[in-house]
Amino acid sequence: MTDHTSDIPLIQEPRLWQNEQWTAQVIKNDDDDGWAVAMFKSGESEPALVGPWTMGRDKKNPKPLDGSAFITLVKTASEFVRRSEQQLHAQLHQSVIVNGQGQGRVTVLLDIVPDEDNPYAMLSAQDEGGDMLAEVKVDAGFKLNRQTAQAWVDADFAKPASGRR
Incomplete structure (x- = not known):
């Protein structure tokens, strides 16, 4: 079996961070003047989780994504998806x-x-x-x-x- 995941380009930008399974995208929060981060599971068009995102030092633009923040976001989104699946199974x-x-x-x-x-x-x-x-x-x-x-x-x-x- 061949692993094709190495063919997928991984993005690591201030507002977009990606690995083989997840994409984090910093977006404008429609509810206020702040920012939010949306976590998308690969292959899904709707975000699995959307949460608030920290403002940068200028109090106008979002704080850039980085590796440790992305790891935390992936853990949180994965846990959320797992709990949702468990709840559906229980129902x-x-x-x-x-x-x-x-x-x-x-x-x-x-x-x-x-x-x-x-x-x-x-x-x-x-x-x-x-x-x-x-x-x-x-x-x-x-x-x-x-x-x-x-x-x-x-x-x-x-x-x-x-x-x-």
């Missing part, structure tokens, strides 16, 4: 553990498929060993909590009525 994949009738503890999972045209979710149940007990397609707005999970298990996994959030 789309939920689970609750309830007591089953003869099955012991049952893990009920809700996996939401955020399709633009037809969003839906898969409600499933697993026994303590991880074996699938049941699976049914439900409305994407189905509210999974201990009560709805227990009711589904108690009803022998009959398709639940639409429980909206």
